[in-house]
Amino acid sequence: MALGKNYEGQDCSLARALELIGERWTLLVVRDALYGVRRYGDFLAHLDIPRAVLSQRLQALVEAGAMERRRYQESPPRDEYVLTEMGRELWAPVHLLARWGERHLSANGPHRTFHHQPCAVRLDSEGVCPSCGARAPLEEIEVRPGPGADHARQDPVSLALRHPHRMLQPLPG
Amino acid sequence: MALGKNYEGQDCSLARALELIGERWTLLVVRDALYGVRRYGDFLAHLDIPRAVLSQRLQALVEAGAMERRRYQESPPRDEYVLTEMGRELWAPVHLLARWGERHLSANGPHRTFHHQPCAVRLDSEGVCPSCGARAPLEEIEVRPGPGADHARQDPVSLALRHPHRMLQPLPG
DNA sequence: CTTTCATGGTTCATTCATTGAACTTAACTC
DNA sequence: GAGTTAAGTTCAATGAATGAACCATGAAAG
Numbered sequence: 001m002a003l004g005k006n007y008e009g010q011d012c013s014l015a016r017a018l019e020l021i022g023e024r025w026t027l028l029v030v031r032d033a034l035y036g037v038r039r040y041g042d043f044l045a046h047l048d049i050p051r052a053v054l055s056q057r058l059q060a061l062v063e064a065g066a067m068e069r070r071r072y073q074e075s076p077p078r079d080e081y082v083l084t085e086m087g088r089e090l091w092a093p094v095h096l097l098a099r100w101g102e103r104h105l106s107a108n109g110p111h112r113t114f115h116h117q118p119c120a121v122r123l124d125s126e127g128v129c130p131s132c133g134a135r136a137p138l139e140e141i142e143v144r145p146g147p148g149a150d151h152a153r154q155d156p157v158s159l160a161l162r163h164p165h166r167m168l169q170p171l172p173g
Numbered sequence: 174m175a176l177g178k179n180y181e182g183q184d185c186s187l188a189r190a191l192e193l194i195g196e197r198w199t200l201l202v203v204r205d206a207l208y209g210v211r212r213y214g215d216f217l218a219h220l221d222i223p224r225a226v227l228s229q230r231l232q233a234l235v236e237a238g239a240m241e242r243r244r245y246q247e248s249p250p251r252d253e254y255v256l257t258e259m260g261r262e263l264w265a266p267v268h269l270l271a272r273w274g275e276r277h278l279s280a281n282g283p284h285r286t287f288h289h290q291p292c293a294v295r296l297d298s299e300g301v302c303p304s305c306g307a308r309a310p311l312e313e314i315e316v317r318p319g320p321g322a323d324h325a326r327q328d329p330v331s332l333a334l335r336h337p338h339r340m341l342q343p344l345p346g
Numbered sequence: 347c348t349t350t351c352a353t354g355g356t357t358c359a360t361t362c363a364t365t366g367a368a369c370t371t372a373a374c375t376c
Numbered sequence: 377g378a379g380t381t382a383a384g385t386t387c388a389a390t391g392a393a394t395g396a397a398c399c400a401t402g403a404a405a406g
Contacts, residue, residue, distance in 0.1 A: 007201070010220070011284050011323040011331070014204055014267060017274030022200065024364075028180070031187055040383055047183070050365050055384065065277065076373040078382070086277050092299075093269040094187060100266060101190030104238065104259050111184050126265075126299065150184040158184070197393075213354055223394050228355065249402040251353075 020064050021090065025049050026057050030083070030090050031098075033067065035143060036171035037157055038080040046157035061087065088168075091138055092127055099125040110146035117142040117166065141167045193237050194263065198222050199230050203256070203263050204271075206240065208316060209344035210330055211253040219330035234260065261341075264311055265300055272298040283319035290315040290339065314340045 007015040021027050028047055037043055043054055058081050061067040066087035072080045083090075095114065102110050115122050116129035116136040123129055129136050144164045151162075160172040180188040194200050201220055210216055216227055231254050234240040239260035245253045256263075268287065275283050288295050289302035289309040296302055302309050317337045324335075333345040 010201065011326060012201075012204070012271065013275035013279050013284060014271040015201060015274075016278040017270050018200060020278065021270075022195070022197065024195070027191060027195065028183065028185075028188060031185070041381090044383090050367095051384070052366090052386085053364065076382080089273055089276075093266050093273060096266040096269060097190050097194075098185065098187040100262055101188075102186035103262075105189040105193065106186050111186060153184060214352090217354090224355070225357085225395090226393065249353075 020060060020066070023057065023060070025053055026061065027090075027094065027097075029054070029057050029061065030066070030087060031094055032157065033081065033083045033087065034091055034094065034138070034167055035157070035161065036165065036167065036169045038082055038170055039078075040081070042155075042157050042172065043081075045155035046153075066090070083168075088138055091167075095123075095127050096125060106148060108148035111148045111150065112161070113144050113146045114167075115142045115144060115164075116140060138167045143167060193233060193239070196230065196233070198226055199234065200263075200267065200270075202227070202230050202234065203239070203260060204267055205330070206254065206256045206260065207264055207267065207311070207340055208330070208334065209338065209340065209342045211255055211343055212251075213254070215328075215330050215345065216254075218328035219326075239263070256341075261311055264340075268296075268300050269298060279321060281321035284321045284323065285334070286317050286319045287340075288315045288317060288337075289313060311340045316340060 006019055021030065025047065028049075029043060032043055032046055037046060040054065040058070043049070043058075044051060047054070049057075058067065058069070062069050062081070064086075065084060067081050068084050069079050069081050072078055113122055114127075116131065117140050119129050119131035121129055121131040123136055123141065127135055142164050143161065143166075145162055149162075153159075156172040165171065179192050194203065198220065201222075202216060205216055205219055210219060213227065213231070216222070216231075217224060220227070222230075231240065231242075235242050235254070237259075238257060240254050241257050242252050242254055245251055286295055287300075289304065290313050292302050292304035294302055294304040296309055296314065300308055315337050316334065316339075318335055322335075326332075329345040338344065
């Protein structure tokens with residue numbers, strides 16, 4: 001969505017949230033970051049997003065406090081973008097939305113499935129582990145390719161996600 | 174977001190979901206519909222949305238199966254837009270997003286609060302009633318104006334929401 | 347039986363955001 | 377010093393959002 005102008009008359013926390021994460025591409029950037037993507041070039045290749053838009057979105061997320069930009073090497077200087085606690089809290093709504101899309105809008109079964117790694121059991125829509133009954137913490141969740149997975153993409157992130165992967169672990173390996 | 178072109182390369186149920194509800198204004202229309210708004214003119218006045226955009230969004234929601242358009246009187250012929258089960262299932266992610274926005278992006282406390290009416294207790298972020306421990310069904314949830322409520326808007330829907338109101342009950346009364 | 351009103355739209359010119367290609371910067375590598 | 381990689385910025389063209397004006401239908405008022 002957009003800038004100052006937007007939704008400003010709306011007396012609602014949802015509108016505030018959408019001013020940030022309702023912008024086009026933003027939630028997909030967050031999804032990738034939850035998977036563990038951290039670098040500009042990897043977001044770029046995995047999302048097929050115009051460079052200018054990616055720059056703007058990462059900056060907006062950083063300004064809002066949902067991501068942090070930090071230097072991970074000095075020579076040559078390189079920065080990476082990682083989710084803050086605020087950003088990681090988007091996991092619950094993102095997962096719920098994805099499961100809703102899977103139920104109602106996807107054709108061939110889930111593209112990816114999410115498992116509570118210690119219990120080796122698939123999470124339910126709410127992110128709860130049916131085995132231990134707890135809401136799985138992000139660090140204990142594993143993404144796996146599902147039956148509806150598409151093998152067309154050849155970018156490094158897509159390739160890495162052909163194998164089970166712990167959420168938030170830097171991607172691609 | 175947009176039409177055929179969009180997110181099509183994304184191998185992800187979230188992308189499918191965002192093609193529909195990630196479009197600007199769409200999730201606010203859904204939020205209003207969850208409150209009980211049903212008529213074109215009421216969405217229009219409450220959202221301050223351009224008429225052309227509202228028409229397009231309602232049509233997209235109907236086409237996707239999240240809303241149903243139905244005649245509620247014959248003379249003069251008048252239609253209303255109501256959420257289907259698929260649409261009502263968006264309550265969980267919408268509520269979660271709103272609570273996230275409230276925690277991280279809102280200044281003066283919640284604009285509205287959601288309560289399990291039979292227990293008369295405020296729901297937690299996940300929509301669970303702390304008193305009875307169950308996920309509250311939409312029909313049993315009451316919206317109430319919160320401490321951060323803004324009293325500037327004068328449209329019929331805003332006026333009706335100054336008082337406690339059962340979700341999905343036709344609005345304005 | 348003509349005018350006016352209410353509702354629910356469509357049309358259209360302007361503004362604004364997104365796209366995608368090309369260019370820039372900076373530092374390292376050969 | 378030529379080439380490469382990473383991370384951007386710039387810019388012209390396209391497409392969507394905006395907001396005002398217009399249109400259609402039916403009912404109610406005069």
